[in-house]
Amino acid sequence: MSMFENRQFRLAARPVGLPKASDWTYVKEPARPPEDGEVLVGVEYLSLDPAMRGWMNEGKSYIAPVKIGEVMRALGVGKVVESKAAGFAAGDYVSGALGIQAYATVKAKELTKIDPRLAPLPVFLNVLGMTGMTAYFGLLDVGEPKEGDTVVVSGAAGAVGATVGQIAKIKGCRVVGIAGGAQKCAFLTNELGFDAAVDYKSADFKKELKAACPNGIDVYFDNVGGEILDTCLALINLHARIVICGAISQYNNTTAIQGPANYLSLLVNRARMQGMVVFDYADRYGLAAREMAGWMAAGKLIGKEDIVTGLESFPQTLLKLFSGENFGKLVLKV
Amino acid sequence: MSMFENRQFRLAARPVGLPKASDWTYVKEPARPPEDGEVLVGVEYLSLDPAMRGWMNEGKSYIAPVKIGEVMRALGVGKVVESKAAGFAAGDYVSGALGIQAYATVKAKELTKIDPRLAPLPVFLNVLGMTGMTAYFGLLDVGEPKEGDTVVVSGAAGAVGATVGQIAKIKGCRVVGIAGGAQKCAFLTNELGFDAAVDYKSADFKKELKAACPNGIDVYFDNVGGEILDTCLALINLHARIVICGAISQYNNTTAIQGPANYLSLLVNRARMQGMVVFDYADRYGLAAREMAGWMAAGKLIGKEDIVTGLESFPQTLLKLFSGENFGKLVLKV
Numbered sequence: 001m002s003m004f005e006n007r008q009f010r011l012a013a014r015p016v017g018l019p020k021a022s023d024w025t026y027v028k029e030p031a032r033p034p035e036d037g038e039v040l041v042g043v044e045y046l047s048l049d050p051a052m053r054g055w056m057n058e059g060k061s062y063i064a065p066v067k068i069g070e071v072m073r074a075l076g077v078g079k080v081v082e083s084k085a086a087g088f089a090a091g092d093y094v095s096g097a098l099g100i101q102a103y104a105t106v107k108a109k110e111l112t113k114i115d116p117r118l119a120p121l122p123v124f125l126n127v128l129g130m131t132g133m134t135a136y137f138g139l140l141d142v143g144e145p146k147e148g149d150t151v152v153v154s155g156a157a158g159a160v161g162a163t164v165g166q167i168a169k170i171k172g173c174r175v176v177g178i179a180g181g182a183q184k185c186a187f188l189t190n191e192l193g194f195d196a197a198v199d200y201k202s203a204d205f206k207k208e209l210k211a212a213c214p215n216g217i218d219v220y221f222d223n224v225g226g227e228i229l230d231t232c233l234a235l236i237n238l239h240a241r242i243v244i245c246g247a248i249s250q251y252n253n254t255t256a257i258q259g260p261a262n263y264l265s266l267l268v269n270r271a272r273m274q275g276m277v278v279f280d281y282a283d284r285y286g287l288a289a290r291e292m293a294g295w296m297a298a299g300k301l302i303g304k305e306d307i308v309t310g311l312e313s314f315p316q317t318l319l320k321l322f323s324g325e326n327f328g329k330l331v332l333k334v
Numbered sequence: 335m336s337m338f339e340n341r342q343f344r345l346a347a348r349p350v351g352l353p354k355a356s357d358w359t360y361v362k363e364p365a366r367p368p369e370d371g372e373v374l375v376g377v378e379y380l381s382l383d384p385a386m387r388g389w390m391n392e393g394k395s396y397i398a399p400v401k402i403g404e405v406m407r408a409l410g411v412g413k414v415v416e417s418k419a420a421g422f423a424a425g426d427y428v429s430g431a432l433g434i435q436a437y438a439t440v441k442a443k444e445l446t447k448i449d450p451r452l453a454p455l456p457v458f459l460n461v462l463g464m465t466g467m468t469a470y471f472g473l474l475d476v477g478e479p480k481e482g483d484t485v486v487v488s489g490a491a492g493a494v495g496a497t498v499g500q501i502a503k504i505k506g507c508r509v510v511g512i513a514g515g516a517q518k519c520a521f522l523t524n525e526l527g528f529d530a531a532v533d534y535k536s537a538d539f540k541k542e543l544k545a546a547c548p549n550g551i552d553v554y555f556d557n558v559g560g561e562i563l564d565t566c567l568a569l570i571n572l573h574a575r576i577v578i579c580g581a582i583s584q585y586n587n588t589t590a591i592q593g594p595a596n597y598l599s600l601l602v603n604r605a606r607m608q609g610m611v612v613f614d615y616a617d618r619y620g621l622a623a624r625e626m627a628g629w630m631a632a633g634k635l636i637g638k639e640d641i642v643t644g645l646e647s648f649p650q651t652l653l654k655l656f657s658g659e660n661f662g663k664l665v666l667k668v
Contacts, residue, residue, distance in 0.1 A: 244601045246601070257596070259592070262591070263593050263607070264591060266578050267578045267609030267610070269609065270610055272608035272609070273597070275601030
């Protein structure tokens with residue numbers, strides 16, 4: 001048996017609405033020693049993402065749902081403590097789908113080695129990880145911003161949104177962020193260089209967004225769905241592109257999803273709404289990460305992480321994503 | 335004064351829901367003689383289109399609304415009876431936005447000459463007119479069908495839908511039409527060569543559509559919106575294209591438009607939903623009409639017109655579009 005005691009959160013039930021404590025089982029057991037081709041990873045940081053809510057639901061999606069009784073799926077970074085795989089040695093740092101647990105026994109081919117001298121570990125879950133890749137490919141490949149375009153992003157103080165906005169600035173766009181509360185809005189304009197930020201909790205949100213987009217919207221990067229998507233649809237320009245990256249306002253619905261009532265604005269404006277999943281761009285992650293690292297080194301791209309310590313806090317920490325409470329990339333430090 | 339007595343339907347009020355008799359004023363008055371650059375056209379056939387309902391509403395759209403008191407906008411074909419414009423002579427046949435009236439005094443530059451020896455006049459309002467252009471560019475430029483794709487079209491027994499399906503067959507696709515009632519469905523498969531037709535009024539519509547698309551949907555050409563759009567969204571394949579051409583199920587709503595609740599299928603399937611307006615392709619109408627005329631001559635493309643006689647019947651005849659009663663291109667014979 002392994003000398004490492006593992007601690008895990010397993011999915012106990014499919015949540016209805018917000019995940020609650022009884023949807024999880026907390027398990028302590030020895031970590032399974034690696035077999036040939038596997039490594040045992042000591043998990044250090046875990047990425048908490050809105051997409052995780054979708055993985056808990058039954059039914060066809062872009063990835064299989066987490067099964068009842070399985071360790072909850074999550075991306076993470078950690079250090080190899082034991083290797084039975086060529087090319088991996090104890091002490092190597094890796095990233096991959098490690099799961100909500102203290103130790104992960106994983107096939108080596110599902111891991112990526114990372115160099116901790118390049119950036120602090122949590123950055124590999126943010127700008128240099130799937131979050132950054134989602135922002136990069138969603139904005140550039142699907143949104144196709146041109147210099148001078150007005151780019152609007154929702155969930156703008158979240159991990160993907162903040163990166164989208166900064167890349168759009170690098171590309172010469174007017175960038176407007178939508179976020180909840182004055183503090184987040186100030187962060188977007190003062191620290192990230194957004195041209196404007198609009199608080200969706202404001203009673204005059206629609207008017208304020210319109211005022212922040214005097215030339216209309218050319219690209220809308222949607223992380224939230226619901227009313228905000230509809231408000232943006234009403235402001236799009238001819239040939240606008242709407243990137244559907246997520247719909248956090250709808251993930252915990254216990255009633256039907258709210259479809260965009262203003263979708264006929266796509267017709268009027270000959271515009272398109274297109275979905276994206278980051279996995280499709282895997283063959284270009286390396287290129288993108290190099291470009292993003294360059295922007296970070298040049299001070300043009302800032303990552304902000306919201307790090308919460310303690311694996312045990314997972315059930316409550318996850319909820320910060322849906323309450324609008326987190327600020328930057330939500331990371332759980334094991 | 336003119337020797338021609340005109341008869342016109344003018345918009346009297348903006349309709350709430352279905353247009354009713356009191357939303358129109360019927361006016362008899364002498365036709366205005368043409369001034370320099372204008373011609374006087376004796377209107378022979380008028381095109382009745384779902385889009386007309388949108389033109390009656392106030393508010394920004396892809397074209398200015400018809401003003402209260404103005405002759406109702408409509409495309410038509412007719413014969414020049416008097417010309418004050420170079421290049422046009424009495425006896426010439428023309429098409430253009432003639433309006434719901436017996437005589438139209440129009441700027442010559444807004445008219446297109448047509449050759450009545452090529453096809454019966456109503457065909458210039460159907461396959462060789464805006465209807466055909468909408469089908470051609472919407473399907474080929476926005477839908478981008480590839481050989482072997484499954485193409486689904488709603489409003490399939492309507493003018494645009496029937497043409498979309500036939501062009502998709504010419505391009506080597508599996509074509510499934512959605513229409514209301516057994517007679518229309520039989521027409522699609524027996525006379526137009528669709529691979530399958532599904533009756534949206536059937537209690538088992540969703541099951542039947544799924545069975546008709548064993549390989550899922552690659553292109554969905556949407557003329558109707560509402561539940562049918564949602565049903566198709568649930569069946570799309572990876573990288574599917576949804577063409578938003580119209581939403582006839584929603585045009586007479588007195589409540590909010592029903593947005594597509596299944597729009598997150600765009601995300602899951604990395605699919606796109608894109609609007610189109612035929613006017614954007616004006617520089618290629620000639621090319622498309624030549625290709626379509628060739629297909630008609632070769633017997634590969636059939637146009638069906640539903641011709642109602644009598645300008646005075648306009649208010650009731652228009653309603654056939656929204657009751658599902660018309661079958662083929664609805665044309666009013668003046």
